[in-house]
Amino acid sequence: xxxxxxxxxxxxxxxxxxxxxxxxxxxxxxxxxxxxxxxxxxxxxxxxxxxxxxxxxxxxxxxxxxxxxxxxxxxxxxxxxxxxxxxxxxxxxxxxxxxxxxxxxxxxxxxxxxxxxxxxxxxxxxxxxxxxxxxxxxxxxxxxxxxxxxxxxxxxxxxxxxxxxxxxxxxxxx
Amino acid sequence: xxxxxxxxxxxxxxxxxxxxxxxxxxxxxxxxxxxxxxxxxxxxxxxxxxxxxxxxxxxxxxxxxxxxxxxxxxxxxxxxxxxxxxxxxxxxxxxxxxxxxxxxxxxxxxxxxxxxxxxxxxxxxxxxxxxxxxxxxxxxxxxxxxxxxxxxxxxxxxxxxxxxxxxxxxxxxxxxxxxxxxxxxxxxxxxxxxxxxxxxxxxxxxxxxxxxxxxxxxxxxxxxxxxxxxxxxxxxxxxxxxxxxxxx
Numbered sequence: 482x483x484x485x486x487x488x489x490x491x492x493x494x495x496x497x498x499x500x501x502x503x504x505x506x507x508x509x510x511x512x513x514x515x516x517x518x519x520x521x522x523x524x525x526x527x528x529x530x531x532x533x534x535x536x537x538x539x540x541x542x543x544x545x546x547x548x549x550x551x552x553x554x555x556x557x558x559x560x561x562x563x564x565x566x567x568x569x570x571x572x573x574x575x576x577x578x579x580x581x582x583x584x585x586x587x588x589x590x591x592x593x594x595x596x597x598x599x600x601x602x603x604x605x606x607x608x609x610x611x612x613x614x615x616x617x618x619x620x621x622x623x624x625x626x627x628x629x630x631x632x633x634x635x636x637x638x639x640x641x642x643x644x645x646x647x648x649x650x651x652x653x654x655x
Numbered sequence: 656x657x658x659x660x661x662x663x664x665x666x667x668x669x670x671x672x673x674x675x676x677x678x679x680x681x682x683x684x685x686x687x688x689x690x691x692x693x694x695x696x697x698x699x700x701x702x703x704x705x706x707x708x709x710x711x712x713x714x715x716x717x718x719x720x721x722x723x724x725x726x727x728x729x730x731x732x733x734x735x736x737x738x739x740x741x742x743x744x745x746x747x748x749x750x751x752x753x754x755x756x757x758x759x760x761x762x763x764x765x766x767x768x769x770x771x772x773x774x775x776x777x778x779x780x781x782x783x784x785x786x787x788x789x790x791x792x793x794x795x796x797x798x799x800x801x802x803x804x805x806x807x808x809x810x811x812x813x814x815x816x817x818x819x820x821x822x823x824x825x826x827x828x829x830x831x832x833x834x835x836x837x838x839x840x841x842x843x844x845x846x847x848x849x850x851x852x853x854x855x856x857x858x859x860x861x862x863x864x865x866x867x868x869x870x871x872x873x874x875x876x877x878x879x880x881x882x883x884x885x886x887x888x889x890x891x892x893x894x895x896x897x898x899x900x901x902x903x
Contacts, residue, residue, distance in 0.1 A: 487829045492822060500816025516823065519830035526837035530844035533851070542854040555847050563835045567828055575821045582814045589807045596800045596807075603797055609789045611701060 488528060490520060711764075 494513065501509045533555065538548045606620050618625035634641050707715040713730075721729040741747040881889075 487826070487833050490826065492819065492826055497816060497819045497823065500813045500819070502810070502813045512820075512823070516827055516830070519827055519834060522834040523830050523837065526834075526841045528837065530840045533844070533848060538851045538855065541858060542851065543858060544854060547854065548851070551847055551851065555843075558843060560836065560839045560843060563832045565828065565832060568825070571821065571824055571828065574824070575818075578817045578821060582817060585814050586811055589811050593804050593807050596804045600797065600800050600804075603793060603800070606793070607699070610786060611699070 486528075488523070490516070 498509065533552075535548060535552050538551075542548050607616060612620070614626070618627075634643070639645060640647065709715060709718060718730050721733070725732070738747075742749070
């Protein structure tokens with residue numbers, strides 16, 4: 482596989498930072514710090530080594546053939562680019578992430594549909610100033626007056642029903 | 656059924672037609688039940704504006720009824736002449752109740768004109784507050800739902816950002832490889848350069864030491880070869896030269 486040389490970041494960090502939700506901001510900051518660290522290490526060395534002035538050394542160094550020998554060996558030196566062992570892991574990770582995102586989207590869309598249905602129900606209700614008591618029963622069945630199934634005690638106020646009665650204020654009737 | 660609202664919307668006619676249709680043609684109605692239903696169905700009545708009146712109690716429709724035949728002044732003329740006839744023939748008797756009624760009417764008119772608008776505004780405000788209180792729950796629920804929908808969409812958008820994260824991870828790997836490669840290249844270069852520079856430095860040092868030694872040797876020899884006699888002659892010559900220079 483041809484080695485790809487890289488010299489600067491090709492990621493739009495600003496737009497990526499926008500997408501990070503609040504509770505994952507710390508993880509993102511740590512990740513970015515790692516990336517910056519790698520970038521710094523890359524920048525510490527130049528892209529290719531500077532050229533060695535062989536003529537100068539040939540003139541200076543008296544040891545016979547040493548410079549020639551070095552020159553031959555140095556130009557023949559081919560430093561291998563380090564092999565890429567982890568891209569396979571990244572590929573599987575990418576597949577997982579894609580399937581996760583698809584699943585989440587499906588669930589999320591289902592929830593959005595649910596909310597939209599509730600919204601539609603809300604907007605289908607007639608405004609209160611056009612309702613009769615029957616219409617109120619149609620719209621809010623549990624809160625409407627229902628003396629057969631949910632009878633109330635006299636005088637039918639909220640505080641007079643059994644669960645709301647304040648027994649500490651109750652007078653003793655003899 | 657006789658209300659102005661129903662009359663105006665013509666629902667009465669439709670209802671009558673539907674009634675007629677139902678009593679006369681039963682089979683036809685059964686076959687096209689849908690169309691019959693749409694004829695019979697009434698739209699939900701909504702509160703409308705009150706009917707227009709003149710002078711507080713006379714409906715506008717009576718004036719429009721007379722307009723074609725007698726113009727604008729027709730109904731007023733009718734009212735004036737009719738009331739004149741009733742009064743003069745004592746068909747409408749002006750007795751005690753009439754005068755008390757008149758005073759009461761006057762006071763009512765004054766009260767309505769003076770207090771009416773203020774009271775109406777106050778009552779409208781109360782009704783509005785009551786209505787908003789009732790509507791609050793609906794409005795709140797709508798807001799909450801819309802917010803939740805917005806949240807869900809934002810979550811989806813955020814999740815898509817994970818794809819960019821994968822790109823960033825790839826880039827991290829590439830950066831590490833690149834850093835290692837550059838480090839190796841530089842190491843090789845520096846090692847070779849170190850050795851060559853070492854040789855060059857050796858040469859320089861040797862030359863410098865040899866030079867210093869030579870100078871020392873030459874100076875030592877010269878110093879040792881100067882006899883005291885020659886030394887005295889040199890000094891005299893120097894003094895003579897100095898004095899000649901001073902004179903010039």
